Amino acid sequence: MEKRIAVLYYEGRDLNTYPYVTNAVRLLTEKGYLVDIYLTSNMQSSFKISGVRLLTVSGLDPAKYTINSLKYIKKNKISYDFILSYSIEGLYVSYLLNKPSAYFSMELIYKNYLKKLENDLKASIKHFLRLKHIYWLLLPKKFFNKYKEIKNILLQIDLFKKIQDMKQLIKFSVIMDEKRGELLKEEFGFVDKILYVPNSYIGFSAEKSDFTYKKFNLPVNKKILLYAGGMEHTFFEEQFPSIINNLSSDYLIFLNVFSRDGFIKDIIEKYQKEIKENKIYVNTENLSEKEYDQLVKNSYIGIAWYTKSTEDNLYYLGYSSGKINKYLSCGLPAIAPAYYYKYKEFIDDNNIGRTCDDIYQIPDAVNYIENNYDFLCKNVESFYLKNLEYRSKFDQVLSEINVIISEED
Numbered sequence: 001m002e003k004r005i006a007v008l009y010y011e012g013r014d015l016n017t018y019p020y021v022t023n024a025v026r027l028l029t030e031k032g033y034l035v036d037i038y039l040t041s042n043m044q045s046s047f048k049i050s051g052v053r054l055l056t057v058s059g060l061d062p063a064k065y066t067i068n069s070l071k072y073i074k075k076n077k078i079s080y081d082f083i084l085s086y087s088i089e090g091l092y093v094s095y096l097l098n099k100p101s102a103y104f105s106m107e108l109i110y111k112n113y114l115k116k117l118e119n120d121l122k123a124s125i126k127h128f129l130r131l132k133h134i135y136w137l138l139l140p141k142k143f144f145n146k147y148k149e150i151k152n153i154l155l156q157i158d159l160f161k162k163i164q165d166m167k168q169l170i171k172f173s174v175i176m177d178e179k180r181g182e183l184l185k186e187e188f189g190f191v192d193k194i195l196y197v198p199n200s201y202i203g204f205s206a207e208k209s210d211f212t213y214k215k216f217n218l219p220v221n222k223k224i225l226l227y228a229g230g231m232e233h234t235f236f237e238e239q240f241p242s243i244i245n246n247l248s249s250d251y252l253i254f255l256n257v258f259s260r261d262g263f264i265k266d267i268i269e270k271y272q273k274e275i276k277e278n279k280i281y282v283n284t285e286n287l288s289e290k291e292y293d294q295l296v297k298n299s300y301i302g303i304a305w306y307t308k309s310t311e312d313n314l315y316y317l318g319y320s321s322g323k324i325n326k327y328l329s330c331g332l333p334a335i336a337p338a339y340y341y342k343y344k345e346f347i348d349d350n351n352i353g354r355t356c357d358d359i360y361q362i363p364d365a366v367n368y369i370e371n372n373y374d375f376l377c378k379n380v381e382s383f384y385l386k387n388l389e390y391r392s393k394f395d396q397v398l399s400e401i402n403v404i405i406s407e408e409d
Helices: 019-030 062-075 088-097 113-138 140-163 178-187 211-215 240-246 263-270 272-276 289-297 322-329 343-348 359-371 373-387 390-408
Strands: 004-008 034-040 052-058 082-085 101-104 170-175 194-196 223-230 251-258 280-283 301-303 334-337 353-356
Touching: 004 019, 004 088, 019 034, 019 101, 019 322, 019 390, 034 062, 052 062, 062 088, 062 140, 082 088, 082 390, 088 101, 088 140, 101 390, 113 140, 170 178, 170 390, 178 194, 194 390, 211 289, 223 289, 223 322, 240 251, 240 272, 240 359, 251 289, 263 272, 263 280, 272 280, 289 322, 301 322, 301 359, 322 334, 322 373, 334 343, 334 359, 343 353, 353 359, 359 373
Parallel strands: 004 034, 004 082, 034 052, 082 101, 101 170, 170 194, 223 251, 223 301, 251 280, 301 334, 334 353
Antiparallel strands: none
């Protein structure tokens, strides 16, 4: 009889932008598992694999996502053999179903989560009580929205408290590297057995084509410096695109970006001149997995730039950087900040790119890579295949799931 696995991940972008999820699903279906992925409406995707169902159960509302996922499973009388939880909402569904689960930790953000929720609840109740009569009489929609907000926070508090006691159900946890594993154990009492799988990609291929130049009508004589990822006030350095003015005319900065706060408009306005001169290209279209793969392969150097942060989730970025791992999987040397934990050792000591103390050192890093390109590319391939290739690292997860499901039968 075929075995069925549920994948629960509450997030707000197209599913194909989360390789940590999609690559796991690919390898599970290769082993004959049927997979259901529970999505928010913002995660709807062109991602298609035989044996996989995409089930959209809610919008961006964690309470509805949790409740609707549970309702769908019970209404359709679906019996899962195992659950992969990529967020705490998924863990809560596992708890309510009393099903064995694995926690794939995407982020390190929960250390002070309960305290934050309790503070949010106090503030919301105080606001609600102070203005309830005005809301009810004059703004009934706002009244009910505030009421829903309080209910949502209460549910999340209940959810988080129960998750702390899920040691029997969580058979193992998966995180990207050992340092993040140490921090995960500090966050959750249920964390015991940990498997390490980097946020990377299946296989290695440095094959080139002219896809990017044709699709975006770019000058073919330009070498692409690719920045992929978020462009938002909180973590994108506004001066970053200006580095193109300190580089030769051989290069073009390609910004393949998304934004939840509209900061892209400000950047486009600020760099109109460089955009018109074909020094900078900005793409906000969400590319398919195949198109994104081609974009990276057509690039010359990959830049994964993050602003300085003392938050654990960023400072201990390690092997969780999907951008760096994608660049390396396509044979690109990478440029990244030197001020994140052990990134100098990760990149400089392994000769797979260059780190910088600030954005103004990036032009020097580009020149260094240009002068040592073949040497660095050779190192990129060997390093990636040994330390990051997803399939080889995921084998341990498949083995664990097989054993657990066999014991449950």
